[in-house]
Amino acid sequence: MSAADLSRAQGPAPVTGPRMTPPGRGGPMPIAVGKPRNAGATLRRLGAMLSANRLQIVLALSFTLGSVTLSTLGPWLLGRATDLVIGAVSASRAIDFGALGQLLLLVGALQAVAAVLNWMQAWLINGLVQNLSREMRRQAEDKLARLPLPWFDRQPHGEVLSRVTNDIDNVTQSLQQLLSQLLLSLLHLIGVIAMMLLLSPLLALAAVVSLSLSYGLARLLAMRSQPLFVEQWRWTGVLNGEVEENYTGHSLVKVFGHRQRARDAFEKSNRGLSDNALGAQFLSGVIQPAILCIGNLAYIAVVIGGALRVASGAMTMGALQAFIQYVRQLNQPVSQISGMAAIVQSAAASAERIFELLDAPEMSPEPRQPVDAAKPLGHVAFEHVRFRYDPARPLFEDVSLEALPGQTVAIVGPTGAGKTTLVNLLMRFYEIDGGTIRFDGIDTRTMAREGLRRHFGMVLQDAWLFGGTIRDNIAYGKADATEAEILEAARACHVDDFVHVLPQGYDTVLDENGSGLSLGQRQLLTIARAFIARPVVLILDEATSSVDTRTEILVQRAMALLRSGRTSFVIAHRLSTIRDADLIVYMENGNVIEQGSHDALMARRGAYWRLDQFQVPANA
Numbered sequence: 331m332s333a334a335d336l337s338r339a340q341g342p343a344p345v346t347g348p349r350m351t352p353p354g355r356g357g358p359m360p361i362a363v364g365k366p367r368n369a370g371a372t373l374r375r376l377g378a379m380l381s382a383n384r385l386q387i388v389l390a391l392s393f394t395l396g397s398v399t400l401s402t403l404g405p406w407l408l409g410r411a412t413d414l415v416i417g418a419v420s421a422s423r424a425i426d427f428g429a430l431g432q433l434l435l436l437v438g439a440l441q442a443v444a445a446v447l448n449w450m451q452a453w454l455i456n457g458l459v460q461n462l463s464r465e466m467r468r469q470a471e472d473k474l475a476r477l478p479l480p481w482f483d484r485q486p487h488g489e490v491l492s493r494v495t496n497d498i499d500n501v502t503q504s505l506q507q508l509l510s511q512l513l514l515s516l517l518h519l520i521g522v523i524a525m526m527l528l529l530s531p532l533l534a535l536a537a538v539v540s541l542s543l544s545y546g547l548a549r550l551l552a553m554r555s556q557p558l559f560v561e562q563w564r565w566t567g568v569l570n571g572e573v574e575e576n577y578t579g580h581s582l583v584k585v586f587g588h589r590q591r592a593r594d595a596f597e598k599s600n601r602g603l604s605d606n607a608l609g610a611q612f613l614s615g616v617i618q619p620a621i622l623c624i625g626n627l628a629y630i631a632v633v634i635g636g637a638l639r640v641a642s643g644a645m646t647m648g649a650l651q652a653f654i655q656y657v658r659q660l661n662q663p664v665s666q667i668s669g670m671a672a673i674v675q676s677a678a679a680s681a682e683r684i685f686e687l688l689d690a691p692e693m694s695p696e697p698r699q700p701v702d703a704a705k706p707l708g709h710v711a712f713e714h715v716r717f718r719y720d721p722a723r724p725l726f727e728d729v730s731l732e733a734l735p736g737q738t739v740a741i742v743g744p745t746g747a748g749k750t751t752l753v754n755l756l757m758r759f760y761e762i763d764g765g766t767i768r769f770d771g772i773d774t775r776t777m778a779r780e781g782l783r784r785h786f787g788m789v790l791q792d793a794w795l796f797g798g799t800i801r802d803n804i805a806y807g808k809a810d811a812t813e814a815e816i817l818e819a820a821r822a823c824h825v826d827d828f829v830h831v832l833p834q835g836y837d838t839v840l841d842e843n844g845s846g847l848s849l850g851q852r853q854l855l856t857i858a859r860a861f862i863a864r865p866v867v868l869i870l871d872e873a874t875s876s877v878d879t880r881t882e883i884l885v886q887r888a889m890a891l892l893r894s895g896r897t898s899f900v901i902a903h904r905l906s907t908i909r910d911a912d913l914i915v916y917m918e919n920g921n922v923i924e925q926g927s928h929d930a931l932m933a934r935r936g937a938y939w940r941l942d943q944f945q946v947p948a949n950a
């Protein structure tokens with residue numbers, strides 16, 4: 331059995347993925363996660379999740395409205411101040427500095443209040459979105475623990491990890507932007523257009539026409555650049571894959587003389603990436619200058635038209651000044667709103683992937699009143715067990731075997747025989763389709779999964795360690811392990827032999843690959859971990875990988891000690907190590923072909939005998 335089987339049960343580790351740069355927009359970028367299938371329904375569901383904090387949303391909306399209204403009044407009041415000065419000068423009157431001061435103070439106060447309201451809405455929305463993000467992570471984490479292993483089999487690991495990390499992250503960042511900026515920009519746009527219409531409907535029309543032109547052009551360029559961005563990220567993925575493959579298989583690439591082929595493939599991907607990135611960046615880079623250019627032309631038209639209206643007395647100088655300021659403010663909300671479409675799409679696609687995970691069918695529910703063995707003895711029995719991973723591919727059709735308390739049962743057979751599957755079913759990583767598996771006479775389906783698994787200890791081929799000290803790695807087997815127990819386990823399993831020569835001893839920090847320790851040492855460490863847990867039933871997956879002879883003897887010795895006095899299932903790859911097992915079960919294509927003691931099976935001269943003959947030279 332590989333550690334992958336176990337790690338599937340233990341859930342994912344974080345990964346990061348590429349982020350996509352949409353045209354003409356700064357700030358956090360949406361991830362290239364594809365198009366949502368049903369954006370409307372997904373956004374409604376997101377909205378329903380957000381509506382749990384209705385009060386915060388209403389407050390944030392009110393603050394935004396207040397902030398935009400106050401800041402939009404600024405240019406108009408300044409225009410009135412200008413008219414006050416010009417009116418006094420042209421009528422050769424003294425300037426009313428009192429009124430002027432009041433107007434300027436009012437503008438300053440309005441801007442200050444608007445800034446405070448703006449800050450408060452950002453703070454509220456930040457809290458709102460972070461709450462949602464935390465809730466989504468919590469739900470995803472809970473869900474992963476409830477999903478059956480077959481679900482994980484169908485998903486690439488990276489895909490699951492990406493949903494829990496990148497997608498939630500993307501939804502959070504996008505919502506943050508959407509909620510704070512979209513509304514602000516929309517209200518700002520409405521406010522500015524309303525003020526312009528009030529000041530001069532004719533000039534307002536000219537400004538709105540120019541605005542529509544810039545928007546149309548921006549959309550056209552964005553549509554052209556979009557496929558190039560998609561290609562850019564596709565090539566980035568290909569290139570990343572190649573770099574990873576060539577880096578991890580560096581020596582193999584060289585040994586098999588594939589260096590030139592790897593270089594050619596890399597060159598192709600590298601060119602694909604740079605060509606598409608160049609096109610995408612060029613088109614998206616043109617958007618801002620084009621908008622700016624149209625905006626400037628409109629600005630000139632407004633200034634000339636406005637000046638003519640002032641000259642004809644249809645408009646005051648202050649009104650023109652205010653109008654020009656509003657024209658200047660028009661572009662920003664428009665470009666922000668146009669960039670939001672990409673964020674909405676990206677957020678909806680990510681949210682859809684998260685909801686897919688949250689809605690995936692779960693494991694069969696736990697029994698209402700789970701049964702457990704009061705004094706577990708370790709009696710395990712498979713009774714006519716039927717099981718298929720794939721309904722169309724038969725595997726276990728009628729498997730029966732029994733391990734009495736304290737017995738060692740060795741499971742042997744060619745690759746793909748079903749040895750790991752037997753363990754998967756025993757631990758209820760998968761549910762059987764028929765028959766019964768009993769633990770101390772209790773049908774395991776009537777036990778809680780956690781409760782059942784507590785009786786088992788596993789030592790797998792791929793010695794699974796986690797980032798932490800050697801002490802932590804041993805103590806992982808027992809939550810409240812004392813120092814004396816850790817030392818006892820370490821000594822019994824020959825871990826102490828190599829740890830006491832390490833400069834940091836038991837405080838030596840390992841990474842999750844256990845680098846710094848040999849394979850044999852890592853195996854000894856996992857044996858010590860099982861030793862300290864003192865489970866009733868042991869599952870040992872014998873190492874096939876070669877370790878040096880001395881370490882192998884130590885591993886064998888530690889495993890033998892671990893087995894003594896407890897029921898053990900040993901997935902054996904070398905028959906020499908299981909000759910003294912109480913029961914040897916020979917499997918092939920999911921069927922138990924033979925079972926009995928070594929001597930009995932040898933006497934039968936069947937499949938086991940043939941396997942033994944085949945292995946003799948290796949064992950000799």
Ligand SMILES: Nc1ncnc2c1ncn2[C@@H]1O[C@H](COP(=O)(O)OP(=O)(O)OP(=O)(O)O)[C@@H](O)[C@H]1O
Nearest residue numbers: 331483719720725744745746747748749750751752
């Ligand atoms: N998660 C899975 N989904 C679908 N089929 C699977 C899954 N795991 C194993 N199988 C299939 O079930 C059969 C038994 O596999 P299993 O891993 O139990 O064999 P094994 O005897 O442990 O092999 P090995 O000695 O190579 O580890 C194989 O045909 C395998 O392809």
